[in-house]
Amino acid sequence: MSQKRHAEDGKARSEGGCPEDKKRKVPSLKNAILEVMKMQSSVQHLMEPILEPLIRKVVKEEVETALRKHLSNMKRNFEKELHPFESRSLQLQFSNALSLPVFTGTRIEGEDCSSIQVALVDGLTGEVVKSGPESSARVEIVVLEGDFDGDEGDNWTLEEFKNNIVREREGKKPLLTGDAFLNLKDGVGFVSEISFTDNSSWTRSRKFRLGARVVDNSDGTRIREAKTESFIVRDHRGELYKxxxxxxxxxxxxxxxxxxxxxxxxxxxxxxxxxxxxxxxxxxxxxxxxxxxxxxxxxxxxxxxxxxxxxxTCVIDKRIFMYCPPGPQQKSGVVFNTVGQLMGLLSECQYIPIDKLSETEKVDAHNLIGTAFKRWGEVVSFEDESSLTGGSSHLTDVHHPSSPRTETNF
Known part of the structure; x- marks a missing residue:
């Protein structure tokens, strides 16, 4: 019995173990934390020289970007305070008039055969807007009804503008052919090669206008569209008879x-x-x-x-003609241009311009011109009027005829 108790006590001591032995085998939490801290300190010393400049650079860039945006917003707000309606005053404008008449299939041009110019202007000052995102906007050229004026003159709405855009007739090609888009540079752009494919006779006003509007306006700023004066577009075949x-x-x-x-x-x-x-x-x-x-x-x-x-309005050359009726002296005559318009009289070898003649002299001179056309062989010509005002020495032989000319039937 005693032996059995001793055996069980030994077994219990063997399974439970000694508290001192157990303490030696399990590492303490404190030691583990100390080891981690030592490792962190070592890594920090290694990474600090690398990360610090990088972090400084990133922070600096972010601060500068934020500062620029803040200053830009301050400037914009300040300008709005000075000009509270400026954000709504931007408008497109055709800088030159169109060359008329306009025919289908023929390039649409400005006056003097120039390219049509479109500009972005400040509605308050009338000056071209050369800076800001709007100054490089993309612009589309469209066709408008000839009678489009807007309910309040030039203060039309975007919806009114859209409602007056003319589309092609059913079964026809688009009204404009060519590049109907342009990009502004410093607030100015030029229309490329565009032309009409159809005449304007079928529209309610029988006329068109060209319009210009900004596309892809991401910031939502209202830029008023532009329109030209109204004009008629004729078929190209009509150009032969213009x-x-x-x-x-x-x-x-x-x-x-x-x-x-x-x-x-x-x-x-x-x-x-x-x-x-x-x-x-x-x-x-x-x-x-x-x-x-x-x-x-x-x-x-x-x-x-x-x-x-x-x-x-016809341009008449400077050449003039003189006729002296037959007589003993032949020192008087009438001076006129190539279409029989009275220019003056020759009296005693002295030239008298029309503004110096009396009404009676004008009537007599006019009758003499009629005679001159019937007796063209006795007419002499001069290069210009100044040939008669430079002196009388070269007028003594005015009876000699000029080069032959086909007589008129008048």
Whole structure:
């Protein structure tokens, strides 16, 4: 019995173990923490020289970026305080007028054959906006109704502008062909090669306008669109019959306003051998009533005035002519230009310009010009009017005829 108790006690001591032995085998938490701290200190000493400059650089860049944004916002807010409506005053503008008339298939140009220019301007000052994101905006050229003015003149809304954009007719090509987009640079851009594919006769006003609007305006700033004056677009085939401004002397007479090619007035003039603008002007100066009678009552007074005014814009060369009627002395005569317009008189070898003549002298001189055209062989020519004002020595032989010229039928 005693032996059995001793055996169990031994077993219990063997399984439980000695407290001192157990303490030696398990490492303490304190030691573990100390070891980690030692390792952290070593790593910190190694990484600090590497990480510190990098962190400083990143922080510096972020601070500078934030500062720039803050200063920019302050400046914008300050400008808005000075000009509270400036953010809404930006507008596009066509800087030059269009070259008219406009025909389908022909490049749309500005005056003097220049490119059409579009600019972004400040509505308050009228100056071109050369800086800021808007100054490099992308712009689209569109076609507008010719009668689009907006409910309040130039203060139309974006919706009004969109509603007046003209689309192509069903089954037709887009109204504009070519590059209808342009990019502003320093607030200015130029329209590239664009042309119309259809005429404007089918629209409600029978006219078009060109419009310009900013696309991809990400910041939402309202930039008012631009529009040109209204204009008619004619079919290209009409260009063959267009009027010349100004006409030339040798243009066919139907190039004058209100005289249509192969029309009634053209046929009336042709029957009287009036086939060129020069013929028209000559009869206008020699016998205006006869010319008016040839055109007949079908040409109203208003139409007559328009035609005559257009004809008188013709560029006439500086050459002048002189006719001295037969006589013992032949020292007096009449001076006129190539279409029979009175320029002055020659009296005793002295030239007197028209502004120095009396009304009676003008009537007599006009009659003398009619005689000169009938007796063209006795007419002499000079390079210009100054040839007659430089002295009289070269006028003593004015009776000698100039180079032969085909006589007119007038």
């Amino acid at each position: 009027k010349h401004h100004p006409p030339s002397l040798m243009d066919e007479v139907w190039r004058l306003e209100k005289i249509g090619k192969d029309g009634a007035f053209h046929k009336r003039l042709s029957r009287e051998s009036i086939t060129t603008v020069k013929d028209f002007l000559t009869l206008l100066y020699l016998d205006s009533p006869r010319l008016r009678n040839i055109l007949g009552t079908g040409m109203s007074t208003k139409m007559w005035e328009v035609t005559v005014e257009h004809a008188r």
